[in-house]
Amino acid sequence: MFGNGQELLAFCQKENISISDAMIRRECDLFETTADEVQQCMLRQWQVMESSVEDALSKNLTSMGGLIGGEAKKLMKRQKEGTSVCGDITAKAVAYSMGVLEVNASMGVIVAAPTAGSSGILPGTLKALQEKYHWNDSQMTDALFCASAIGLIISEKATVAGAEGGCQAETGSAAAMTAAAICELMGATPEISLHAAAICLKNVMGQVCDPIAGLVEAPCQKRNGIGAANALISAEMALAGIPSLIPFDEVVEAMGHVGRSLPESLRETALGGVAATPTGCAYKDKLRQKI
């Protein structure tokens, strides 16, 4: 049906449908199921995402490695006091996204979107926007289908795994998926969604994967927060009619290429980047002593 962005656009234009509709049709076609059924399944994913955001804000979470914990609440305090320098939507999106990473790091239930390390960006950003625009469940479900179309193309043409393509492939892809979904939720055309996704990926081109002590905690959590902001700002640009000069498909290919050129030390092995700094190593040693 479609294997890249261009084919996706052509399909949407020919059938006069949205990206989410295209993804639902693909799912029904390939896996012999009905639209109703896949929408029900996606609704469940959204509900788990919602409870992961809720858990982040209501529970006292301690991460297994002890490198993170309590960040979402700190951020929410500023937002509630009205002293945030980001504005309400961004402040909440960043807080929620980072909160979901706290849930993940404390062995809570999350939806890998597309991976566990990048699981905060989609739920956090979409939830913050939903609170402002009051979208219903079925709109949120559609948004997740739109996001998965983008994630699918990136998986097939490049990668969404940090071990293969660095953090650009993980949190970068999650942000790109989110940006596209935001544009569709705001009523924009499929073309604008793809511009937003492309802008997003370009912003993090080359970002390495360097988890401190090998744990999915830091810098992962902050990259989820900033991934949320990346998604919002990229969507804002695309919605304003600012295109990505490089088309989505070419950006994805470039990202895959950059990922493959990263040395192994910068692909999840925790042997390079901030993980290999003196302080990064000190955290690792401290954690090992606990063992």
Place this chain on the structure above:
Amino acid sequence: MKRISAFQVMGPVMIGPSSSHTAGALRIAQIAAHILKEPADEVIFYLYGSFAETYQGHGTDRALLAGMMGYPTDHPDIRNAYDIAREQQLKYQFIPATLKEGMHPNTVSIEVVGSSGKKLSLTGASIGGGEVIVNVINGIDVAFTGEYPTLIVQQQDRPGVAAHITSILASAGVNIGTIRMYRESRSNRAFTILETDEKLSSDLVDRILENKNIYDVFMIN
């Protein structure tokens, strides 16, 4: 090319923080628990590679214990596995060990004693995305994933055993996907491991056990 579904991109629903260090670890222990077929009394986990280095920070220890006690991979109580193990009076020990040559960097060896005194040792690796492979059972090299319904037959290496098993499965209408035999080099003990398309019912086990060259049969559904 294998086609990716929307739910592989937007999913799975899982327990954090890392599918290979939690879900994968849990699944290996779960397979051991299935094979043991009785509650575990005492268990030692030898951890290799990245499992040895990050097991506490990734909750691999809790996931392994939870798997040993039969919890599914997305259960919210996995993080409380230590408390639950103490309640169930399951004695446990985690021993970080040095990776051996040829071993996958996320490997665990499990030595477990069941409530009747039955012993089992099993080595498995978590190979990414929550998928696993079992490499050794009771000292015999094997290879299976537990992704499909699997029948593990512990037997004497004598003629006719495979025919006995396959005829019983055929009469039950079970389609065999793969069948492999693994021999221990010095004795005449062996494992036959079958992966099937259909789920297996427990009465098959009794019928297979009727052959005197078969010691034991384990099932993973």
